[in-house]
Amino acid sequence: MKIKTIVVTGGLGFIGSNLINLLLKRNYKVINIDRVSYSSNFYNVKHLKNNNKYKFYKADINNKKKIIKILFKEKPIAAFNLAADTHVDRSIDSPYPFIKNNILGVFNLLEASMNYYKKNKKFRLIHISTDEVYGDILKNRSSESYPYKPSSPYAASKASSDHLVYSYYKTYNLPIIVTNCSNNYGPKQHPEKLIPKMIYNIINNKDLPVYGNGTNSREWIFVEDHCKALITILKKGKTGEFYNIGSNENLNNLKICKKLLKIGKKIIKENRSKIKFVKDRPGHDIRYALNSNKIKKELKWKKDTDFNTGLVNTFNWYLNNLEYFKSFKKKDITSRLGNK
Numbered sequence: 001m002k003i004k005t006i007v008v009t010g011g012l013g014f015i016g017s018n019l020i021n022l023l024l025k026r027n028y029k030v031i032n033i034d035r036v037s038y039s040s041n042f043y044n045v046k047h048l049k050n051n052n053k054y055k056f057y058k059a060d061i062n063n064k065k066k067i068i069k070i071l072f073k074e075k076p077i078a079a080f081n082l083a084a085d086t087h088v089d090r091s092i093d094s095p096y097p098f099i100k101n102n103i104l105g106v107f108n109l110l111e112a113s114m115n116y117y118k119k120n121k122k123f124r125l126i127h128i129s130t131d132e133v134y135g136d137i138l139k140n141r142s143s144e145s146y147p148y149k150p151s152s153p154y155a156a157s158k159a160s161s162d163h164l165v166y167s168y169y170k171t172y173n174l175p176i177i178v179t180n181c182s183n184n185y186g187p188k189q190h191p192e193k194l195i196p197k198m199i200y201n202i203i204n205n206k207d208l209p210v211y212g213n214g215t216n217s218r219e220w221i222f223v224e225d226h227c228k229a230l231i232t233i234l235k236k237g238k239t240g241e242f243y244n245i246g247s248n249e250n251l252n253n254l255k256i257c258k259k260l261l262k263i264g265k266k267i268i269k270e271n272r273s274k275i276k277f278v279k280d281r282p283g284h285d286i287r288y289a290l291n292s293n294k295i296k297k298e299l300k301w302k303k304d305t306d307f308n309t310g311l312v313n314t315f316n317w318y319l320n321n322l323e324y325f326k327s328f329k330k331k332d333i334t335s336r337l338g339n340k
């Protein structure tokens with residue numbers, strides 16, 4: 001059987017690099033397109049150097065001409081779009097890159113996809129989005145029909161791109177699917193994000209800075225479970241549909257930090273890290289929570305990893321990959337952002 005080729009944009013980042021691993025394990029050929037930004041990390045794909053089913057292109061999704069050229073050369077049956085600026089705090093300090101990469105970038109990727117789709121009718125674009133587009137969900141859980149009400153420039157840029165993607169389906173019949181996933185955790189995440197940042201601090205005997213009173217609640221999914229859901233969607237998802245992807249497990253930031261401290265103190269003797277409350281993020285949503293019944297019922301996907309197991313595995317991965325932290329500028333890990 002001929003090996004199918006899949007494009008992953010943003011494949012040097014956290015979820016993209018985990019998705020590439022899983023696609024390769026499932027015997028796809030993978031083309032990674034990434035512009036190589038501060039959040040990219042070649043450490044995430046270093047083991048793929050001699051893998052002839054993997055190819056990397058340094059390219060920006062804003063560069064429509066280059067993306068068209070890659071698509072026609074590599075002939076993928078689908079593209080997963082994970083290229084985005086992703087840190088809410090950075091979007092508060094400086095929103096423009098979020099408009100450029102997450103909205104204009106997606107517009108250019110859609111234009112390139114249209115161009116390629118006209119000659120390759122089997123192609124589909126799967127656009128990866130977030131639960132943050134629904135805004136604060138103080139009670140119950142948001143299903144796919146819940147209205148969008150994003151709170152941060154990051155979430156608003158993702159919401160805009162989701163609308164653009166859907167408009168290309170309705171107006172031009174481009175086969176697309178949009179996925180909205182909850183907070184991911186696991187190996188290879190940039191240490192500006194909560195869980196790897198706290199693990200870094202514990203390993204380095206520093207305090208854990210918790211925003212506000214620590215009660216902001218998120219739904220946490222192990223990154224591999226998210227990637228498995230994406231491959232299920234590639235195989236069985238319906239064109240023109242939105243799918244929520246969540247674990248149904250909500251935890252607040254304080255609880256997560258306490259769990260990490262407990263794991264850390266077991267592994268690292270004489271650890272002195274403790275919780276330290278710091279000024280809250282402006283516009284900080286209280287709670288996100290997804291209703292993921294659609295993907296469970298219609299596509300028969302379910303998560304495999306419960307939070308406690310996933311968190312221990314994640315801690316151990318960072319501990320066994322201390323080189324990973326060295327590949328970042330120290331200020332990108334330690335400096336406080338989003339504090340306007």
Ligand SMILES: NC(=O)c1ccc[n+]([C@@H]2O[C@H](COP(=O)([O-])OP(=O)(O)OC[C@H]3O[C@@H](n4cnc5c(N)ncnc54)[C@H](O)[C@@H]3O)[C@@H](O)[C@H]2O)c1
Pocket residue numbers: 009010011012013014015016033034035036037038039040041059060061062081082083084085086087101105128129130131158180181182183184185189190
């Ligand atoms: N991390 C999460 O918890 C989470 C949850 C739900 C959805 N998402 C979405 O999943 C996607 C991936 O998130 P992540 O956490 O892996 O992000 P990340 O920041 O780790 O990686 C993003 C990658 O995209 C690349 N990129 C950015 N702009 C680009 C452009 N214009 N052209 C080409 N490449 C570009 C970056 O260089 C980087 O390598 C994003 O779309 C994000 O919104 C993330």
